[in-house]
Amino acid sequence: MSSQVSGQSVRKYSNEFMNIGVDAAALGMSSAVTAHTSNVNSGYWNPAGLTQLKDNQLALMHSSYFANIANYDYIAYAMPLDRESVFGVSLIRFAVDDILDTTQLIDDQGHINYDRISLFSTADYGLTFSYARRLPVQGLNMGVNAKVIRRIIGDFASSWGFGFDLGAQFKSRNNWEFGIMARDITTTFNAWSIDKKAFSKIQNAIEGQNQALPETTEITIPKLQLGISKLIDFNYDYTLLSSVNLNMRFAETNDIISTSFASINPALGFEFGYVDMVFLRAGMGNFQNETVFDKTQLRFQPSFGLGFKYYGIQVDYAFTDIGDQSVALYSNVFSLKIDFGNFR
Template identity: 60%
Template sequence: MKNRILLFFLLITSLLNAQAFRNYSNEFLNIGVDAGALGMSKSVVATTNNVNAIYWNPAGLVGIQDYQGSLMHASYFAGIANYNHAAFAMPIDKESAIGISLIRFGVDDILNTTELIDSQGNIDYNRISLFSAADYAFNIAYARNLIFKDVKFGVNAKIVRRIIGEFASSWGFGFDAGIQFERNDWHFGVMVRDITTTFNSWAINEEEYNKIKDAIPGENQELPQSTEITKPKLQVGVAREWRIGRFFNLLSEVDLNVRFAKTNDIFSSKYASIDPAAGFQLDYDKIVYLRAGIGNFQYITEFDNSKSMSLQPNFGVGFNYRGIQVDYALTNIGSVGNALYSNIFSITFDYNFLRP
């Protein structure tokens, strides 16, 4: 109960500090989808080629040959929050494809204690209610081959809906765009998220806001700004495939994740910060997969103001049978330093498994 009350105030504080041109905004969209990709530390920008490319790099949708669907579920913070993803994609013709996806990241059954104490100063537990804080993103993506056969281009339009109970809600809209290039066994990819910036407009319930504005003396006295603008982020990847013997294949990829802001990333300046990541995938005849990755290199400031380096290893396995692929990853889906690792499961299915 204490944890949920604390989380409630953290959510409200986060909202009340909202400003335009945020370095961190719509962060739930940075968690990622697909246990296979997360097992490789999200190093898939250059090689993603199935329905989950809607998220990672829409250019990869050109790689699908039939109807495809994907589902994923993960628990966050020991089950307090839930992260769900569903997607569907299909080819339009031999040169292009389209896909849609839905992401929900939410904390449900949060205790609303704003009316716990009545006007006479009496505590009445019957006045406690529950609410949810949930973020939604609906994406529609289109991809096609360009003039050259080995060059693919994709764009993703997203609508973002964020709700904090009856306190506040917002609508947002933005675009992502990506390119992939293949030559022999080499793969290259570039993905720009929020390429036009993503704009979120908040509507704040003043009646509910007035109930909490005096919760912390001297704070939260004025209504916050009602707009957020998410800055673009750049991802660049290069990958190579190797054939090992008759049945084994090895895929390795290195990505650079760039934010145009000063952060705690391993390479950081006032103009941009770079967080490298690397992933590996070994498969047996495209049936059984073993994955590993490392990323999220961050400088952590200790209590004595000294700095230390942290990193995040990830592991995963997968199994593919007749177009049905089940993947598992052991990873920290929220990329929040020393938080507990998470177990993530996803399933990707190809419609051809139903065909005779």
């Protein structure tokens, strides 16, 4: 077998699986957490938030998409290095497993042999190393991510990618919090290696289609996220966290605010808490202008969630429509977070 990489063509908008999000608590607030994220999951949302950790934390998440065809899994671990800095590592896997490979179903003599059917998987992996540090300015923290992307399509093709994120947070004395997250600041490059011998089995599977090799180089253009949040206490037992995000992409899209230079998509999130134990969440995001039969409609993605925390263990659930406000497409997301400081 031989593999060949060609840099003749470049495709933008890759690694979309890294934009889905992690942590049911954050997804229940429509991902509007850039300003206030402050736990092990901050490595994904804004690494500057890792500085709020007092002890080691572990997070796990699982979700299924597209009628359980695709599985989305996540694990993260973070630990303080000293009073000023924190290190974290996380892994995301988005995959469709057990796909039937029928390219060898019919042999050279035209005979059908079901024993020649095999299984393969298409899987995307994102490994992130995070480092965060408190700055000399009171309330100001910064963090950086180094990402390694691995994408595999059975024996047909695979790729490696690398990129960086940079984030910052500032908390005022009256509980206002501000955050900024720059994703893929250097652009994230994916270089594909395509096995021509394996690919040739499917290249002419449908006459007149799939004739050309796909692009062998992809880039992920930078994105900027701005956030602001405010925590309000009511009689010590009740809290209300309100948060707003402005998610900016440097391209013209269907976002509610779109220009040739950049597009902006707002997200709103709310969390009602009781004695820091029970949480109810709601949010709206992914506002899109869709054209249906020459009529433009505003679509958005609602989300709901709840959580329970006790003695360092937090279990969260989110129910979110992955497409728009219709009732046709939805996902159930579960996540677990463990704070080891409560067990020492």
